Amino acid sequence: MSGGVGYVVNGRYRLDRLIGRGGMGRVWGGHDANLDRVVAVKELMLPDDLPADERRELVERACARRASRPGCGTTGSSRSTTSSPTAGSRGSSWN
Numbered sequence: 001m002s003g004g005v006g007y008v009v010n011g012r013y014r015l016d017r018l019i020g021r022g023g024m025g026r027v028w029g030g031h032d033a034n035l036d037r038v039v040a041v042k043e044l045m046l047p048d049d050l051p052a053d054e055r056r057e058l059v060e061r062a063c064a065r066r067a068s069r070p071g072c073g074t075t076g077s078s079r080s081t082t083s084s085p086t087a088g089s090r091g092s093s094w095n
Contacts, residue, residue: 008033013041024058 007015015028025045032039044062046055 009041013039015041024062 003015005015005017009015009030012033014031014033016031017029019027019029019040021027026043028041028043030039030041031037044059046058050058
């Protein structure tokens, strides 16, 4: 994602505030326009020079961890995921 507050991911998820950041990304509090509900969106921050196969492996691992957590899904972007507020502690425990 190239934006910050107010940026809309895939025409659906509006980023409202930065919740936190860590070694692999940032978590944004936002709004799902299709479902009209509050969500959390995780942005993966992978190095630009990371080889494509390593990038793909890291994204696949993140998706695999998400699969076992209820309320979690993908945004359609290889750099972000979403979670409902009930998916864990403040909606951000899914990765």
